[in-house]
Amino acid sequence: MRLEGKRALVTGGRQGIGRAIVEAFLREGAEVVTCGRGGDPGDLPEGCGWVTADVSDPAQAAELVEACGALDVLVNNAGVQVEKTVVDSTDPDWELVIGANCRGVFNTCRAAIPVMRDGGAIVNIGSISGQQADPSMALYNASKAFVHGLTRSIAVDHGPKIRCNAICPGWINTGMLEAGFELAGDPAAARRDAIARHPVRRFGEPKDIAAMAVWLASDEAEFASGQLFTIDGGMTAASPLNPGMF
């Protein structure tokens, strides 16, 4: 029960990584509110709160934070991806990706920081793609670099009251991962190639990311701030000539 007595807002908790974080936080004794652009999905664990909100809208983000009351933990997980290069990206693509991934994170942090309890923790979901470019994911990659930079600023400006860190997931088994493989000429070969590039020889599961989020949200992480915590099965430690490729 590492989060007993803590109240947490986890954005984008309907599915995938966000859902795993919601469930892990509840198991660890936290009070949890989550949100998304749609209605209450109806299958959230008992006791978990839901707010319908689009965090890219400053007013909705502010109302969402106010509805939560005094927070101990904010997890900015809500995010989208669009699989396009710069040249193919449209203005609506910009609004969507930058809106959700950048403005949304900024909006919730701006609203929450003044009212979070002392010793509060912000956990932003960045990505390995914020440091190395996934092909044809221009806006997404850039948006995650934004999240990493904002994470450091929040840590520097709002410590010691607030700690702020980012998790950089690698390739995690979610809808986003499947969509990425569908881009390839031979999706099955692309998957085999991808597995071979992971020293741990598997993709991640949402619960792998949730485990990191629990630690970062807990008092065990009191000295952790301003850093990126990469959970990727060793992939980014490896060169492209990883054994198993040739």
Add this chain to the structure above:
Amino acid sequence: MGRLAGKVALVTGGRGGIGRAICARFETEGAVVYAADLSEAGSLAAPDGASRFVRVDVSDEDSVTATMAMVAEEQGRLDVLVNAAGIEIEKTIEETSLGEWNRSFAVNVTGTFLTSKHALPLMRKAAEDGVSASIINFGSYDGFIADPGLAAYCATKGAVHALTRAMACDHGPEGIRVNAICPGYIDTPMLQSFFTGDGSGGGGKSIGELQQAVRDVHPLRTYGTPEDIANLVTWLASDEARYASGQLWVLDGGLSAQVQQMRI
């Protein structure tokens, strides 16, 4: 509690400032713990606790292989190896003798190589059981940015960071994860010695003033404790970290997140 239940762990530097906090925490979490160090007393008063002390010089291959043979006989496996043994010499390269340079590498880098190399067979035994075996090396925030007068130390920590990645890539498929923890300023005898030695940049300040100046430059307005490091090492040793490998884990109170400047 019990997050390391059923695991066998060896902690080099296990009687040092940080090492003993790791051993104590590992015991609380249910691990069988070997505290490996040059001397039982280490750098502080003798600790309480159930860690088995084993004398080892990590720079001496015979000493390392004898230690691993003993663990093999007593436990038949090793789940967690923490390479916390390290020394720090406060000198520029000009002031550092070749002997001192070599000694720094012998303990900090070669020690990590020797213990890891000779632990692999025992860790493979653990991995055969489906366990996610875990090696945690000690890098440092000094592997990223240079504190004054710590030339050999900074170099050894950069080496540990690169070795960590190589080990993670080579041994990941065997079920062995490898990470490096990179502490910032942690309240240990090593840090207090840095305050009192020539490398402190003293300028006539008292120790108390130096300590406060160091706290003030941290976004979290404190330096860390050995328990803070033990908290992250415990997480990395646990099954929750099964997907975490090949990374450098900086724990520094926000120190390296900022462009350095005085608040005037």
